[in-house]
Amino acid sequence: MSFASSDGNDLGIYIVVLPVTAFKDPAWDSIGDELWPIIAKSLNTSRLAHQGHVAPTGTRDSTLEILVRDNGCVNHCENGILYSFNATKYMFSWGNLSEKLRMARLDCTDEVIVDLFSGIGYFVLTFLVRAKAKLIYACEWNPHAVEALKYNLQANSVSDRCIVLEGDNRITAPKVCSRELPIESVLVSFLQVRIAGLLLLRALRIEGRMLHMHGNVKDSGEGLWTDHISKSISEIAISDGHCWEVTVEHVERVKWYAPHIHHLVADVKFRQIKK
Incomplete structure (x- = not known):
């Protein structure tokens, strides 16, 4: 999954989001500092994140974690409409x-x-x-x-x-x-x-x-x-x-x-x- 970004950097146009089921073993975290930049480069992006479950709260907050870089702000254009949001704080409803x-x-x-x-x-x-x-x-x-x-x-x-x-x-x-x-x-x-x-x-x-x-x-x-x-x-x-x-x-x-x-x-x- 990827979200379009507005940061103006060709490599940083997207946040690539790894599914919640990927890299679940805590062992991956121990080598994350070396591993995540390699994965990001292989996917031709400078922003990499790990999807989380929607928080079980009334406000249904996002638990997406940024692995490479610290900017979760994204733009998404759909049907001629621009949607901007911070993917680490709020989810986007794709299925509607x-x-x-x-x-x-x-x-x-x-x-x-x-x-x-x-x-x-x-x-x-x-x-x-x-x-x-x-x-x-x-x-x-x-x-x-x-x-x-x-x-x-x-x-x-x-x-x-x-x-x-x-x-x-x-x-x-x-x-x-x-x-x-x-x-x-x-x-x-x-x-x-x-x-x-x-x-x-x-x-x-x-x-x-x-x-x-x-x-x-x-x-x-x-x-x-x-x-x-x-x-x-x-x-x-x-x-x-x-x-x-x-x-x-x-x-x-x-x-x-x-x-x-x-x-x-x-x-x-x-x-x-x-x-």
Whole structure:
């Protein structure tokens, strides 16, 4: 695996990342000072790193270790969008490219969007740069991701159309609801189905609004997952005084997250039922 760099050195254009399963024996560390530069030279790069497991924290920090040189800052260009981040502090989600391309094809010219889990701007930038969204509220609580997100908004010349809500979205997101904004869609980019945490459902008051909900689901459980989404959102709406017809219009199979587990995105629409 390699990440593009912005350091201007031809040999240093990439960080080559050794897989987490490589050189696991502690014996390699004892000769690392001599070994790692040799491996880097053989791979025609001046920056070498060792991939680590994603930290089991709420902020899902990177544990990537730089073996040669000490600069983990990288640039990655995808679909005409520049993503910059420090690979030692935050991971990059490679597998969601097809979903980002799908969102890029939407026409969001007059839409206000909320992304509850923005990261470094994976979907925020897609909606702003490619789908031409009017405004996005970007919620993120990892300080390293927030730093990269703000930089990426500037680098892609779209910072004037994004409001970054830094901190726990359980605190920051309700403030958006209280502003009575005409929010067209909510992007729920989290890896588990936690319907009770959909803090912005109240903002989706106008017919035709959309919720894009991500989840990891066993390949035999897709129907149960979509049924659970519809039922749970309907119950939340009723508890908030609304009577909605909730429809899962489409399920996108984005990638395999693990054997027999699909990463899915459900496109959910709401329609007010007239009493």
